[in-house]
Amino acid sequence: MSDVTRSEYCAVAIADCFADDGEIMGSPMGLLPTLGARLAKNTTNPALMLTDGEARILRGTPPLGQSGDVTEGWMPFRLVLESVVPYGKRHVMMGATQIDRHGNQNISAIGPWEQPTRQLLGVRGAPGNTVNNRTSYWVPKHSARVVVEQVDIVSGIGRARAEAAGPAATKFHDVHRLVTNLGVFDFGGPGHTMRFVSVHPGVTVDEVREASGCEIHADGDVPETRTPTDGELVLIRELLDPTKLREREVPSS
Amino acid sequence: MRAPSKELTIDEVLGRIESGMTVGIGGWGSRRKPMALVRAILRSDLTDLHIVSYAGPDVGLLLAGGKASKVTYAFATLDSIPLEPLFSQARVERAAEFREWDEGMFQTGLRAAAQRVSFLPMRAGLGSAVLENDPDLHTVRSPYDDQEELVAVPALNLDVALVHMNRADELGNGQYLGPDPYFDDLFCMAAREAYVSTEQIIDTAGLTVDASLQSLLLNRTMVTGVVETPNGAHFTDCTPTYGRDEKFQKAYATAAKTPEDWAAFHERFLSGDEAAYQAAVTAFREEAQA
Known part of the structure; x- marks a missing residue:
C-alpha cells in the first residue's frame, strides 16, 4: 500500500508506545493518541484497556469521533484518580504546550506563575501521572516554542526533578516517549535528556534540530520511523479513522 | 414522626x-x-x-x-x-x-476534609511546580521503614x-x-x-x-x-x-472575548432572576431554531 501520510506514521509511532504495556489502562489524550492506542489494541497489544474518554471502559475500538461499543467496565474520574493512577497499571499519553530537554512538561500557563501571559488548562493530573505511571507525550506541531530548554511551569516532571524530589518520586517515574509530527524521542540522552529514537520519513535530523529550542542528543545515525504494515493501514483507513480526522491534526503538506 | x-x-x-x-x-x-x-x-x-x-x-x-x-x-x-x-x-x-x-491532590484534599484529618499523604505533586507555587503545601516523611517523603495534602x-x-x-x-x-x-x-x-x-x-x-x-x-x-x-x-447546551456555551465563550459583548450577554441573560434567565434561554433556543 503506497502514499503513507505523515499522520499515519505518527499513528503507528504512537501505537508502538503502547506495544509492550500488556494488560493496563491506556489513557490517550487527544485525537492522534486515541487513534494510536486503538491501533495498538488491534495489533500489538490486544490486552490494552481503553475508555470512551468518559466513564465507560469499551471492549472494542470504535472509529474516531465515536464512542459506542460494548461496555466492559466503569471508570468515573474518581476511580482514575484514586485507583488507576496510584495503582500504576496505566500508560497516559498527554499533550504538551511546552516540553523541555529534561522531560518536564507544561500544560498550566505560559509566563510567570503569579501572572501568566497566557493561561492554559492548569496542571490537571500531570504531576500525579508522572510520579505514578508510565507517561508519554504527543506534540502535533513540533517547534522551538514547544520543544524548549526549560518549561515555564512544570506540570509533568522529568527524571532530574524526580530524583531531586527523592525516592517516592522516582520509584514509579517512567517517562517513556515523546512523539511529534517530526519524529520519536525518549529521554535516554546524557543525564536523562532528550534523545532521537527515529525521524519520520521525509524529515531530516537537521530539520528537527532547526525546529527545536533545545539540544537533542543522537546516538550515531538516527533511523527512520518504521513504515506501517498493510494491515495497519487498512485498520487506520477503514476501521479506526474512515473520515480522516487524523489529517486535521497532522495535515499532509 | x-x-x-x-x-x-x-x-x-x-x-x-x-x-x-x-x-x-x-x-x-x-x-x-x-x-x-x-x-x-x-x-x-x-x-x-x-x-x-x-x-x-x-x-x-x-x-x-x-x-x-x-x-x-x-x-x-x-x-x-x-x-x-x-x-x-x-x-x-x-x-x-x-x-x-x-x-488527584484535589480529591485527596476533599477526602481529608471529609474524614476530618488535617492531611493525607500522596505521591502526586512531588517535583512539580505545584509545591513551589503554593507555599502552604508541605511534605511528610513516612514513619515506617521506607522513610519516603510524600506530599501532605491538606484538608x-x-x-x-x-x-x-x-x-x-x-x-x-x-x-x-x-x-x-x-x-x-x-x-x-x-x-x-x-x-x-x-x-x-x-x-x-x-x-x-x-x-x-x-x-x-x-x-x-x-x-x-x-x-x-x-x-x-x-x-x-x-x-x-x-x-x-453547546450553542449557548459557544455564545457564552464568544461573548467573553470582549467587554462590550460580555456586557450585552450579561444584560440579556444574567441581569434578572432564575426565572428570567430560563425565559431568556428559551428565547435564545427559539431564535437559534428559527
Missing part, C-alpha cells in the same frame, strides 16, 4: 452563605454544575469568596462577577471548548489569588458545598443518573453545610423505581438543604436529563 423536609428556595440557600466563606462547587468542568445557585451568587451582595472547584463556567462567572477573591482548582475548562475564557482572563489580570493543585475544609443532582427527595437524599458521580459526595462531606440543587424533588419511593441503588450518591446525613431548580445546571451537561 418523620424526618423534617429540607426543601428550600434559592433565596433561602443564598441566605446561608456569607461573604468571606470557602465555597466548594461540585461537578467537573462544564458538567453537572449547580449553575442556578452560581447565578444566584452572581446577583447577590456576596464578596470575597474562596471558591474550591474542578473548575468550569461556575468559576469563570464568579471571577468575572467579582465574587471570588481566591480560587483552588486543578484545571479550568468548558470541555468541548478547551479553555474557560473568563477564568483565563482573571488569571492573566491577576484578578484573584489562585491555588493550582494536581487533580480542603469547606464552609458550604453546592452540588447539583438529577433527582432528590425533600429529606436530602440525592441521586445522579448520568455515568459519573464526579466528587459531589466528597464536596458535601468536606463542608459544614451542603446544599443540593436538583432537577426534580420526588417522593423517596420513586428514587429507586427506575434507577439503580448505586445511583443514590448522597444520603441525607450529608445534606443541609435541597432546592428544586429545573434546568438548573444549564448550560452545563446534566445527562441523561439534558446534555450540555
